[in-house]
Amino acid sequence: xxxxxxxxxxxxxxxxxxxxxxxxxxxxxxxxxxxxxxxxxxxxxxxxxxxxxxxxxxxxxxxxxxxxxxxxxxxxxxxxxxxxxxxxxxxxxxxxxxxxxxxxxxxxxxxxxxxxxxxxxxxxxxxxxxxxxxxxxxxxxxxxxxxxxxxxxxxxxxxxxxxxxxxxxxxxxxxxxxxxxxxxxxxxxxxxxxxxxxxxxxxxxxxxxxxxxxxxxxxxxxxxxxxxxxxxxxxxxxxxxxxxxxxxxxxxxxxxxxxxxxx
Amino acid sequence: xxxxxxxxxxxxxxxxxxxxxxxxxxxxxxxxxxxxxxxxxxxxxxxxxxxxxxxxxxxxxxxxxxxxxxxxxxxxxxxxxxxxxxxxxxxxxxxxxxxxxxxxxxxxxxxxxxxxxxxxxxxxxxxxxxxxxxxxxxxxxxxxxxxxxxxxxxxxxxxxxxxxxxxxxxxxxxxxxxxxxxxxxxxxxxxxxxxxxxxxxxxxxxxxxxxxxxxxxxxxxxxxxxxxxxxxxxxxxxxxxxxxxxxxxxxxxxxxxxxxxxx
Numbered sequence: 160x161x162x163x164x165x166x167x168x169x170x171x172x173x174x175x176x177x178x179x180x181x182x183x184x185x186x187x188x189x190x191x192x193x194x195x196x197x198x199x200x201x202x203x204x205x206x207x208x209x210x211x212x213x214x215x216x217x218x219x220x221x222x223x224x225x226x227x228x229x230x231x232x233x234x235x236x237x238x239x240x241x242x243x244x245x246x247x248x249x250x251x252x253x254x255x256x257x258x259x260x261x262x263x264x265x266x267x268x269x270x271x272x273x274x275x276x277x278x279x280x281x282x283x284x285x286x287x288x289x290x291x292x293x294x295x296x297x298x299x300x301x302x303x304x305x306x307x308x309x310x311x312x313x314x315x316x317x318x319x320x321x322x323x324x325x326x327x328x329x330x331x332x333x334x335x336x337x338x339x340x341x342x343x344x345x346x347x348x349x350x351x352x353x354x355x356x357x358x359x360x361x362x363x364x365x366x367x368x369x370x371x372x373x374x375x376x377x378x379x380x381x382x383x384x385x386x387x388x389x390x391x392x393x394x395x396x397x398x399x400x401x402x403x404x405x406x407x408x409x410x411x412x413x414x415x416x417x418x419x420x421x422x
Numbered sequence: 423x424x425x426x427x428x429x430x431x432x433x434x435x436x437x438x439x440x441x442x443x444x445x446x447x448x449x450x451x452x453x454x455x456x457x458x459x460x461x462x463x464x465x466x467x468x469x470x471x472x473x474x475x476x477x478x479x480x481x482x483x484x485x486x487x488x489x490x491x492x493x494x495x496x497x498x499x500x501x502x503x504x505x506x507x508x509x510x511x512x513x514x515x516x517x518x519x520x521x522x523x524x525x526x527x528x529x530x531x532x533x534x535x536x537x538x539x540x541x542x543x544x545x546x547x548x549x550x551x552x553x554x555x556x557x558x559x560x561x562x563x564x565x566x567x568x569x570x571x572x573x574x575x576x577x578x579x580x581x582x583x584x585x586x587x588x589x590x591x592x593x594x595x596x597x598x599x600x601x602x603x604x605x606x607x608x609x610x611x612x613x614x615x616x617x618x619x620x621x622x623x624x625x626x627x628x629x630x631x632x633x634x635x636x637x638x639x640x641x642x643x644x645x646x647x648x649x650x651x652x653x654x655x656x657x658x659x660x661x662x663x664x665x666x667x668x669x670x671x672x673x674x675x676x677x678x679x680x681x682x683x684x685x
Contacts, residue, residue: 165471174434175476182495209430213438225499227530233496235556236488267490293498
């Protein structure tokens with residue numbers, strides 16, 4: 160069996176595809192679903208009845224959307240990660256100390272997942288970051304936190320993420336060439352931090368550092384972002400990288416202290 | 423067809439039951455699943471392959487847990503609710519002004535769902551509230567925010583919530599008698615706010631007010647919680663109810679302003 164594709168269940172795959180379509184479009188009617196999912200309206204109705212009955216989808220008049228159950232399950236994912244519990248306090252602290260936006264990021268199938276973020280007094284772009292958490296399409300190569308993660312994944316995995324997702328352009332500064340990205344990841348590993356110089360949003364800079372556990376397994380990254388006007392070159396290239404690396408260091412130590420405590 | 427139970431798909435229901443079992447136990451092996459789900463290990467394996475492939479479950483060695491995709495879908499549920507965007511700022515403000523814990527709550531199938539919460543300087547019980555967000559079993563009748571919601575649901579719906587969930591006891595002060603609860607809900611409607619006097623956690627008090635939209639539809643509630651030592655009777659019965667009702671009022675006005683703006 161090892162070399163064969165594992166068996167799967169078609170109706171469950173279809174239900175998952177329906178959920179993904181609802182996630183992409185925020186709300187859908189049966190007719191909207193029928194455009195993407197190759198099933199009759201009657202069969203789609205049966206799927207929707209099932210997903211509503213199980214509490215994963217809610218129906219309002221003719222429109223379906225994702226149910227609050229996802230919020231609860233999602234909070235469990237967040238809460239079971241020690242990185243979240245330890246990182247939350249450090250990230251609040253970073254936002255408070257700098258006035259910028261601080262983020263705690265991990266990855267899932269080559270995409271960015273925000274575990275926690277905190278907005279400082281001089282916070283800019285808050286709406287974007289709040290919505291960002293709800294989007295599966297957020298890619299790793301255009302942000303500092305994402306590049307800090309990519310730099311510490313095995314090369315084979317990075318190549319497969321690129322094959323899967325491509326290197327979409329966000330701004331004129333986004334790295335969209337595979338070899339340029341690999342050179343950048345090499346530099347990130349050498350210097351210990353990643354920079355995003357208007358690669359995600361024009362006018363926005365960010366600095367990130369990776370977080371590893373005791374076994375040197377990559378857990379995620381921590382970052383600060385602020386408008387360029389707040390981060391002139393000396394602050395962006397010289398001061399902030401050390402600050403962010405120190406915070407990553409604190410998170411790593413706290414995680415180990417927690418592990419030792421639970422032994 | 424109207425009087426018949428709508429048709430559903432058994433394999434999708436099973437997949438949902440598997441996800442719920444993983445949610446309850448946080449992480450499971452195939453053998454754990456087989457205890458609750460009436461399927462052979464081989465069939466369960468096929469279900470798990472499917473859920474992993476669709477990105478809803480992750481496998482680490484022999485253990486399955488919910489995938490970060492739930493976090494992203496859950497953030498979408500949160501983000502599509504105007505109540506969250508408007509309430510977030512008010513709740514941060516409440517925590518900052520009082521030093522207590524402030525919560526923005528909605529309901530799903532008779533259970534409490536935390537949309538947002540903010541911890542003030544004198545915050546107590548933070549860990550409980552953080553974990554609370556990840557639990558489906560949190561019931562409406564034992565908290566101030568939950569009772570504020572129950573008081574504004576149709577009586578038929580409240581009776582059906584009670585039939586479904588029961589009135590579980592949390593502390594010696596929890597209301598566990600149906601008619602006592604209905605008297606309490608009547609009082610909450612008259613006075614415009616709900617109190618929780620050590621009904622959820624011994625030593626903890628909370629005050630909540632309901633939030634309605636322009637069409638007088640119930641959206642959720644906003645609340646403050648603090649230890650009894652911080653909330654002596656005068657503050658608990660006299661000052662805080664007005665404070666919390668004022669904040670609910672602000673949220674309602676902001677929601678309507680937003681609606682008018684989007685027309």
